[in-house]
Amino acid sequence: MASITLENLAHSYLPDPGGDHDFALKEINHIWEDGRAYALLGPSGCGKTTLLNIISGLLTPTSGRVLFGDKDVTVSSTAERNIAQVFQFPVVYDTMTVRQNLAFPLRNRGMEADYVSERVEQIAQMIGLEADLHKKARGLTSDLKQKISLGRGMVRDDVNAILFDEPLTVIDPHLKWELRTQLKSLHREFGHTMIYVTHDQTEALTFAEKVVVMHEGRVVQIGTPKELFETPAHVFVGYFIGSPGMNFVPVSVTGNKAHINGNTIDLHHDYGNPQGDILLGIRPEFVRLSKSDGLPVQINRVQDVGRHKFINATLFDIEINISANEGFEIESDMIKIEFDPANIGIFRDNWRMNGKAIDQSNGGTV
Amino acid sequence: MEKTVNQRAWLLVLPVLVLVAFSSIIPMMTVVNYSFQDSFGENIFFWVGLEWYQELLRSERLWDALGRQLLFSFIILMIEIPLGILVALSMPKKGISASICLVLMSLPLLIPYNVVGTIWQVFGRADIGLLGRTLSDLGISYNYSQNAFDAWVTVIIMDVWHWTSLVALLAYAGLRSIPKPYYQAAMIDQASRWNVFRYIELPKMRGVLMIAILLRFMDSFMIYTEPFVLTGGGPGNATTFLSIDLVKMALGQFDLGPAAAFSLMYFLVILLISYVFYTVMITIDKDEAKQ
Numbered sequence: 001m002a003s004i005t006l007e008n009l010a011h012s013y014l015p016d017p018g019g020d021h022d023f024a025l026k027e028i029n030h031i032w033e034d035g036r037a038y039a040l041l042g043p044s045g046c047g048k049t050t051l052l053n054i055i056s057g058l059l060t061p062t063s064g065r066v067l068f069g070d071k072d073v074t075v076s077s078t079a080e081r082n083i084a085q086v087f088q089f090p091v092v093y094d095t096m097t098v099r100q101n102l103a104f105p106l107r108n109r110g111m112e113a114d115y116v117s118e119r120v121e122q123i124a125q126m127i128g129l130e131a132d133l134h135k136k137a138r139g140l141t142s143d144l145k146q147k148i149s150l151g152r153g154m155v156r157d158d159v160n161a162i163l164f165d166e167p168l169t170v171i172d173p174h175l176k177w178e179l180r181t182q183l184k185s186l187h188r189e190f191g192h193t194m195i196y197v198t199h200d201q202t203e204a205l206t207f208a209e210k211v212v213v214m215h216e217g218r219v220v221q222i223g224t225p226k227e228l229f230e231t232p233a234h235v236f237v238g239y240f241i242g243s244p245g246m247n248f249v250p251v252s253v254t255g256n257k258a259h260i261n262g263n264t265i266d267l268h269h270d271y272g273n274p275q276g277d278i279l280l281g282i283r284p285e286f287v288r289l290s291k292s293d294g295l296p297v298q299i300n301r302v303q304d305v306g307r308h309k310f311i312n313a314t315l316f317d318i319e320i321n322i323s324a325n326e327g328f329e330i331e332s333d334m335i336k337i338e339f340d341p342a343n344i345g346i347f348r349d350n351w352r353m354n355g356k357a358i359d360q361s362n363g364g365t366v
Numbered sequence: 367m368e369k370t371v372n373q374r375a376w377l378l379v380l381p382v383l384v385l386v387a388f389s390s391i392i393p394m395m396t397v398v399n400y401s402f403q404d405s406f407g408e409n410i411f412f413w414v415g416l417e418w419y420q421e422l423l424r425s426e427r428l429w430d431a432l433g434r435q436l437l438f439s440f441i442i443l444m445i446e447i448p449l450g451i452l453v454a455l456s457m458p459k460k461g462i463s464a465s466i467c468l469v470l471m472s473l474p475l476l477i478p479y480n481v482v483g484t485i486w487q488v489f490g491r492a493d494i495g496l497l498g499r500t501l502s503d504l505g506i507s508y509n510y511s512q513n514a515f516d517a518w519v520t521v522i523i524m525d526v527w528h529w530t531s532l533v534a535l536l537a538y539a540g541l542r543s544i545p546k547p548y549y550q551a552a553m554i555d556q557a558s559r560w561n562v563f564r565y566i567e568l569p570k571m572r573g574v575l576m577i578a579i580l581l582r583f584m585d586s587f588m589i590y591t592e593p594f595v596l597t598g599g600g601p602g603n604a605t606t607f608l609s610i611d612l613v614k615m616a617l618g619q620f621d622l623g624p625a626a627a628f629s630l631m632y633f634l635v636i637l638l639i640s641y642v643f644y645t646v647m648i649t650i651d652k653d654e655a656k657q
Contacts, residue, residue: 079554093566095565105555105556108555108558
């Protein structure tokens with residue numbers, strides 16, 4: 001096993017890429033540390049599968065290098081890289097039994113029969129397929145097929161990393177949780193480097209130690225689930241993580257004050273006097289309805305989803321989502337909202353600004 | 367809920383019933399009728415029962431033709447199926463060259479059977495044909511109208527030329543439907559080219575190959591036009607397949623009764639073989655799914 005380094009990596013599917021927009025994957029520098037579990041999160045078409053295929057060697061990047069440890073593998077074949085990959089749709093060899101499926105990668109590498117059968121038993125036990133070893137692979141359910149796929153990757157003991165390309169897409173919802181938990185415990189137990197591509201934030205946030213969020217071919221943030229939630233680095237991360245996503249309100253900012261339609265919102269940080277497209281971002285969880293203080297809103301609808309109430313309101317023509325706890329009573333004269341200043345983020349041209357911390361005693365809610 | 371009895375549904379299927387009656391059932395019953403009767407002309411018929419059937423089953427002529435027919439179908443299947451797969455595997459996967467290939471491959475399929483026979487008849491002639499003349503100039507004795515072996519070789523090559531594209535096109539469609547991740551997984555598993563074919567491509571092509579085999583079998587079992595134009599069933603009876611024999615009997619000798627009995631048995635044989643073939647296919651499919 002080894003760490004995986006991406007150096008100035010970029011890829012375009014066009015033979016002769018011109019500008020930035022021709023690149024499916026824009027320049028990226030990143031080190032995937034050995035033995036960690038990563039999620040690669042982003043909507044369809046954001047370049048995550050491209051990135052995954054470059055790491056596994058199914059694609060050769062237009063520019064940049066891929067290193068496994070210190071070794072440059074940019075042009076090495078998939079087999080040389082010792083990568084395992086689990087695809088969106090389960091890939092099994094239909095005519096073989098589960099046992100033959102698991103043994104296939106080892107037999108292709110010319111391993112001895114004794115070793116192969118021992119290793120296959122071992123892996124089958126790890127992923128819970130011992131009982132199905134004699135069965136034909138084609139008759140199995142998709143979750144078992146996906147396990148075979150995973151098993152074929154893990155059966156090689158020199159595997160550098162296991163890549164997952166939206167592996168739970170075709171799995172029944174009630175099995176998704178179970179498989180993900182199993183995957184996590186396999187990771188803890190055997191310490192493979194795992195990279196898990198998904199567009200489902202729940203999957204990403206529960207599986208990974210670090211989540212890499214991609215948007216339009218660019219990595220916009222790499223962080224723990226907590227960081228993504230509390231301090232999204234890009235407007236897209238705010239939208240994409242959380243349900244509903246972050247609220248964004250266009251404002252103007254001077255120092256530690258934000259202004260909107262003649263109202264002033266106090267901030268915890270000093271942002272100077274930023275120019276450009278300035279947005280104030282706040283998660284629905286940190287917006288509170290109130291009777292007297294704050295900004296005037298018009299409430300459109302309330303959805304009770306059990307543990308939460310989602311309130312949709314309009315603030316100066318901008319839609320705002322508010323999340324309130326179950327016990328919170330909504331009264332008819334609640335026509336104002338307050339923002340929790342500690343959880344406000346200011347974004348300039350879509351990217352989060354780092355303000356200077358100021359003395360808290362000056363602050364306070366609106 | 368009470369079921370209402372409504373016989374008007376019959377009205378809706380009536381058109382198709384009438385159509386099928388006129389296109390297949392009535393003509394077929396006429397044949398059935400002939401097969402049990404004898405006639406000496408002037409539209410006078412005598413009931414003879416199963417006599418024609420018994421006579422045919424005893425006749426060497428029918429069994430010889432059947433033997434030739436089975437041998438022919440077997441040979442062309444053994445050539446066309448592997449060759450078709452090979453062609454499909456080596457066809458370009460996309461782009462303009464793929465389209466050109468597809469068009470070129472379809473050409474033999476679009477040529478009328480009669481013309482195919484004529485093309486090969488001229489092509490193989492020892493005096494003026496390109497193939498026949500070249501072979502005889504090279505000192506190879508080749509004459510499809512006098513040598514039974516040469517006639518067979520020509521008929522088989524003609525059929526392979528005419529129909530391998532069909533198998534190739536079907537196999538190509540099967541190959542194109544294999545999702546890319548299968549190949550990627552095979553790359554990761556370090557599978558050899560042969561293993562990719564054996565464990566991915568062949569199993570995925572199985573459905574279309576079964577159809578190809580069934581189509582080619584039925585079609586070759588009924589072959590008439592091309593060998594008729596090329597050799598007329600000769601030399602001697604060397605290339606007299608079932609259809610050619612049937613036409614000789616029905617139109618050449620105008621033996622309506624025996625020819626009708628022949629037709630029905632011919633039809634039943636094709637039906638039976640196709641049915642057996644189909645059932646075996648389905649059973650294998652089910653068994654594998656169960657395991």
